[in-house]
Amino acid sequence: GQLGPASLLGRHRRSRRPWQPQGAPSPAGGHAAAEYLAERLRTADVRPGGVDGGFFQDFGDGYRNVLAVLSGRDPKAKKEFVIVGAHFDHVGYGTWRNSRGPIGYVHNGADDNASGVAGLLEVIEAFDVLGIRPRRSILFAFWDAEEKGLLGSEHWLQSPTVPLERVRLVITADMIGRLRDQTLTVFGTRTGAGLRRFVSEQNRGINLRLVFPWDMKRDSDHYAFFEYRLPSLLLHTGLHDDYHRPSDDVERLNLGGMETIGRLLFRLVWAAADADALPLFREDSFQENSAWQDQVEAVPEPPPDRLGVRCKQERAPDGSVEVAEVIPGSPAEQAGLLPGDRIVRFAGRPVARYPDFRTLLVTAPSPAELVVHRPEREMPLHLRVELLGEPLRVGIVWRTDEAEPRSVILSQVVPGSPADLAGLQPRDRIYRVSGRDFQPDEFFKLVTETPSPLQLLIERDGRIRSVRVPLLPDLRRDDAL
16 A cells, blocks of 8 residues: 555644544543544445444543454454554643643644554555455554553453454554654564564565564553453654653654554554464563563673784785784793784685684684794794684574574674674574574574575564675584584
């Protein structure tokens, strides 16, 4: 479908008027907003998803959710549902409880959350334009009374209009109108195994920078479903100075950014509704938080230099690498290497540049031979050195994570290694090796036996790309990486 800034702007300008309140949020204002949304839904290729064959689900003190269903095409799978939702209420004129001031002025809530409402309307229109239905059914939900404490979504969970046991995934759009630095936060990817990769794959070609926090907070409707143990995602562009203030108005929205996020939202909804299978809820996600994430994702100190020298990085006149310092007690000192020595060969290979030398240090077996020129000697010296540690073919250390199956996560990239030279970084996810998918326990064998160059499919910050890792001709004595 066509998700464009002009249509998104039109959605905001038309849809914000009906719920401008008289004082605090009122049933009359909320009902006017709900009627507007129902009017939009009546023109779309969806059926009512509310109570008694209508679009509404009334609850509480005059509140109402607005619900619509797009039935799936598969006779069996259409009995399952993906829910995509956005709350359409805001805080009226504001009070000291819900406004950051000044109060007494209309808080239009253009970002919070007319942006999510507009994005959801655009997704519905995109399905209309596409004309093809996914396998599963989709419940489009415009939640009321989110600002009162997630009342609309919690009421729906108490009185669902589709069978709860058939809901497979919930996607929420809340405050998606202030995209900055192309960065979108996606909460909830740890509520179902593989959701981070699922989201990243839909980001191909869109290329947003995605942030994946482990925290799940009670700050939007996604949390109600999370508490109910349903895999739940939240798209969010972050807080800002206009949050819950009268200045949160349409003129301050990033409409181009909303278009981009709208495309991602549509892809996510389509892919989830059309997937062969979706993950079950991960109970461990209840215990996971940002502190645990910081601990797990901490990058360890790099391993010590195997030789124990510091070299001048500029090239010597004869093409060698000059030693600037020898670390006391190091293998280099024990082998007799001195400052001012120029290394011309190492481990049987010529040394022409400092980066080449660093790579040889990482990959060479021990013991290794150094050929050096010393200023006061005419003939080169041949020194035998016992290197620290094991030789590494690629130069990576990785971990696995049950929330991210079919991948490994780099915890360390050894400086100077082939992986480092190829641009790999800690926290990169590797999804494929030279065209092959793998299970985590297969990765070691795969990268030790696959011929050079390795072609790695990686994900970094939600962006998937291919990285070519040329390896040195095999100097190894074992299968260390």
